[in-house]
């Protein structure tokens with residue numbers, strides 16, 4: 001059984017963060033583990049508050065896992081301040097963690113800052129150089145590459161800039177542009193486009209968390225980077241197509257659509 005670790009924040013309503021990551025791992029039939037960095041109070045209408053765990057507690061969780069278990073892939077989500085970022089980076093380096101998928105979470109869909117403004121430079125200098133792949137959305141890519149991305153050509157330019165900062169693979173997600181949901185990968189040499197059809201729904205809570213966790217699960221299973229992204233893009237496309245409402249605001253995607261097939265075996269008495 002492949003073992004995948006998420007280092008991220010808790011989302012009380014279960015659509016994003018640690019909860020989305022663990023659901024995604026389960027749906028990919030890998031064994032999921034979690035390091036909680038922050039506890040958020042949030043629902044489908046937004047993030048109400050966030051409480052960061054002390055770095056000592058985060059460090060103890062990471063040491064507990066790596067001192068005992070061989071981790072096949074790591075997904076990094078919400079790390080809210082520069083002390084947490086440098087602690088996580090130092091420990092992942094120390095334990096020689098492999099297949100690190102960095103989702104540089106910065107701001108929630110409702111506008112709550114999940115990363116302090118002054119921590120972006122720490123994310124760039126500490127985490128980008130050690131990750132296997134970084135998966136920013138347009139807004140995050142703008143801040144990291146200092147650009148104003150408007151189209152696919154701009155996405156390509158930003159990919160190259162972020163690759164120069166030390167990320168081996170860069171996947172910029174086009175969910176926030178208009179038209180099709182096209183994600184662009186740069187592998188240091190060339191570009192790949194992963195094209196999804198834009199689905200008209202408000203229920204897209206946790207799409208970024210889900211995509212990055214799926215990539216980590218697929219890398220753990222041994223697929224190469226392009227195959228891992230391609231499978232994960234299919235997974236998120238189906239998960240959004242089957243998304244649903246659970247409250248008044250932005251609902252979650254369906255991690256387990258594949259398990260909801262039509263029942264073919266009935267019983268008789």
Ligand SMILES: Nc1ncnc2c1ncn2[C@@H]1O[C@H](COP(=O)(O)OP(=O)(O)OP(=O)(O)O)[C@@H](O)[C@H]1O
Pocket residue numbers: 016108109136137138173174175176181182183196197198199200201204205206207208209210211233236237240
């Ligand atoms: N309406 C949509 N239809 C189809 N695909 C979508 C849609 N919205 C987002 N996606 C896809 O979902 C994935 C996540 O992208 P997105 O840009 O939403 O991430 P994000 O902003 O980091 O998400 P999060 O809200 O979790 O922070 C990408 O593959 C993107 O193309």
Ligand SMILES: Cc1ncc(CO)c(N)n1
Pocket residue numbers: 008009010011016017018040077078105107108109114206208209
């Ligand atoms: C804890 C958490 N991580 C990530 C996101 C993504 O937006 C969120 N809303 N909450």
